[in-house]
Amino acid sequence: MSTAPAADFGTGVLSRAAALVHTLLTVEALFLAASAPGLAGLLLLGLGPGPDAANLPLAALCLLPVGPAASAAVYALHHRGRDLTDLHPARVYLRGWRLNAHSALKLWAPLLAWLTVIAFTLTHFAATGLPGWWAVLLGAIGVVLLLWGAHALVLTSLFTFRARDTARLAAYFLLRHGRATLAAASLLVLAGASTALLTEALPALFAAPLLLSLLHSGRTVIAETQEDFTA
Template identity: 75%
Template sequence: MSAAQAGSPGATVLPRAARVFGDGPLSRACALIHTLLTVEGMLLLTLAPSMLGLLFLGADPANLPLAALCLVPLGPSLSAALYALHHRSRELTELRPARVCLRGLRLNSCAALRIWVPLLAWLTVIAYGLTHFAATGLPGWWAVLLGVIGVGVLLWGAHALVLTALFTFRTIDTARLAGYFLLRHGRATLGAASLLVLVTAATLWWTEALPLLLAPVLLLSLLHTSRPMIAETQEDFTA
């Protein structure tokens, strides 16, 4: 028997690596589910007055300006949810998603509103024009053009909200970066477009409440497809 095996004074005994509670795949999955459910609860809580207002308004196109006013809190809420999902903990013992979401709401609300309010105004004008298009007497290709502009505004808005949630830039710089990344990172733009199609289909074929219920999963997917954009922003546009 060797000296190491016999436990002689010169032997080095290496301790066996112990598994830490909360670092297994099942624990990480539970942490993710807990974070998603908490973010969903925070979204429902912050958007409850808006949803109540939309229920009272109904689906009359004449109410579009009032509906847009009800949706003003949606921008800061989405920004806070993106912040919480990006900074989520992978360990069960370090889960504080509600606190992180509130921090994101406090840090990003003003910046998100400066992006979201003009975006919402543009979308309201486009939606109002499309719903009353027959009364304008314009050729049909104008409706197609308005639809294309609306999709472009939504994709730009998705990039802008991600940048607003994760970085601190001037509003004009955020707007420019969002426009730059529309063509710079086609994968991120395509991912946002796919989510837009999914949300539209869920709203038209099932219920408008379904995208809200799936919002944390959709936002997590948006963060995943936006990783190249986030990485380039960190490397090239932050100190």
């Protein structure tokens, strides 16, 4: 007869792995549900005869729900339970959505607007009459904006700052924590490559693991924010 205390159940290595898988699956399902209106719109836009640059503003509108959904996912993954007997990922996800949806949208909407302007300009670049190096500059600005957005997503999901303060901190951490920025860049490359080579739906279907990796790579950003920028 085993003499192990009952409290030990659910805290072993296999149990923690099962808890992580359960949390990832639940968060992924809730992320897709929260993003569903926009993802459905993107699907309808993609049913046309081919990609049309004129649809970029509509695509940006469709992507608006993704920001709050991703923020809630980061919150839920950060506050996930490790004990298999005490898991409530759906409850934590919904709490994160209620807490962060508005603040996430205040940063996500301008980011989408700027990225849309850049993408629209690049797709009509021949008509602008600008020299070729402007295209390189615009592409570089777009990449920096995406990396800034990755830091801003983590910060706005886990901390309560004004939107302007979150924006400044995200910009500050771009160079302050180069490894975290490079890790975010690698995730963006992975998402972009999977979209280009396989299917546009793949990043959405693997959003939870990607966001968990972003959260893991941003540990130094989170730690410094807690130590230096919170009371």
